[in-house]
Amino acid sequence: MNGAPATTTTTTGQPPPAAPVPPRPEPRGLRVPPVLMKILVTALVFVIALLVTNALDQKQGAGDVWNLTASVVIGGAALIVQYLVDFEKRLEEIETSQADMIRDVKDNLVNHHVALTELVDDRFRQINAATELFSNVDRSVLRSDAVIKLARRATECGKLNNETVKTFASEEIERLAGLLENLSSRSADCLGENQDWLIGLTRCIKHSLDATSTSVDRHFWGSEPAARYLEAQSDALSNGVEIRRLFLVDTPEEIDDEVRALCNNQRALEIDARVVALSELPAWAQLGTKSDFIVFDRELSYEIDQDTKDVNAKTTLNARPGHVEHRMRQFTRLWDATLRLPDAGIPQPADGRPD
Structure with a gap:
């Protein structure tokens, strides 16, 4: 057994790679200060000049002075030549630095000009859009003061230090914007029965x-x-508005005291109310009577759709002329059919005596 270190081998039989040796730092040279270098060069030139002049003096006989x-x-x-060279070098560096600085300033000015131009153009586009928007509001039949008030109050809500209020206000604005967008296409809907729409219209x-009023909304x-x-x-x-309402039931047996009282109460308000059993009408007059609908000013139809359990599941506003005309023809067909029924126009109480 000798003193040489044992070598290990890998599973492949090859010796392991040697660890990388970090590079040795390069020795830093002695840096002579510029002033000392100028002095040394000047002294060297002086000595050389002195030697040369002494050699010439021996030949020509010039004095030591x-x-x-x-x-x-x-x-x-x-x-002086060294300082002139150094000055020229520094001057070139300054000129290069100034040139780079001027180029950077020009580039910054160009970028700033482009950014400022885009900002100004964007602001003008926003101003033009706002001006166009308010011009359209002024030209429309909508109340411009209400629209302006909405925008101002929305801005004030956005400044509140209350995240709940701001979030709720944003949701309401989004809901209102969606409703107006749908109304601009003459159709809007929502889940359930929207009584606020009904009263507002x-x-x-x-x-x-x-x-028309079916048995589904009797509790209403x-x-x-x-x-x-x-x-x-x-x-x-x-204000001189004509109001007609048809209470629809399936059979005459469903025309009870409650239905008669409901109809008479509305007639007391001068609403032209009638109650009719659909089974007494011809088949063609019963078409489309499964859901309630209300036509306002013969321009907009408010409709309530029921689900399979006869629950009001959806409310739809439809202002498309073709659809409104269809609903008006349907209502007129039902109304004209009731004129042939003796008990449709004037409901009788359960004992047969007039109210």
């Missing part, structure tokens, strides 16, 4: 309201929204 003066002048000239009518007439709905209809009647 001349030799020393010539050497000093030559050494001084060498020093009743307050907006100018000429007529034609409505005893609710608080129904009271507000009838109040809005009463206000419309005082």
Whole structure:
């Protein structure tokens, strides 16, 4: 056994690779200060000049003063030349630095000009869009003051230090924007029965309201929204609006005291109300009577769709002329059919005596 270190081999039988040896740092050279270098060069030139002048003096017989003066002048000239070279080098560096600086300034100015131009153009586009928007609002039949008030109040809500209020306001603005967008295409809908739409539309009518009411919404007439709905209809009647309502039941047996009382109560408000059993009408008159609909001013149809359990599942607003005309023909067909029924126009109580 010798003193040599044992070598290990890998599973392939080859010796392991040697560990990388870090590179040795290169020795830093001795850096001579520039002023000292100039002095050394000047002294070297002075010595050389002195030697040369002494050699010439031996041949020409010049004095020592001349030799020393010539050497000093030559050494001084060498020093001046060094400073001139250094000055020229520094001047070139300054010119290069200034050129780079000027180029950077030009580039920054160009970039700033482009950014400023884009910013100004964008602001002008926003101003033009806002101006166009408010011009359209002024030209439309909508109340421009209400639109401006909405925009101002929305801005004020956005400044509140209350995230809940700001989020709710944003959701409401988004909902209203969606409704207006849908109305601009003459159709809008929502889940369930939207009684706010019903009451709001009743307050907006100018000429007529034609409505059907099926057995699904019997419970509605005893609710608080129904009271507000009838109040809005009463206000419309005082303004000369014609209101007609058909209470639809399937068979004559369903025309009970509750239905007669409901119809008579509305007739007391001067609403032209009628109740009719669909089984007494011809088949062609019963088409499309599965859902309630209300036609406002013969321009917009408010419709409630029921699901399989006869629950109001969806409310639709439809202002497309073809659809509104279809609903008006349907209502007119039902209304004209009731004129042939003796008990449709004037409901009788259960004992057969008139109210």
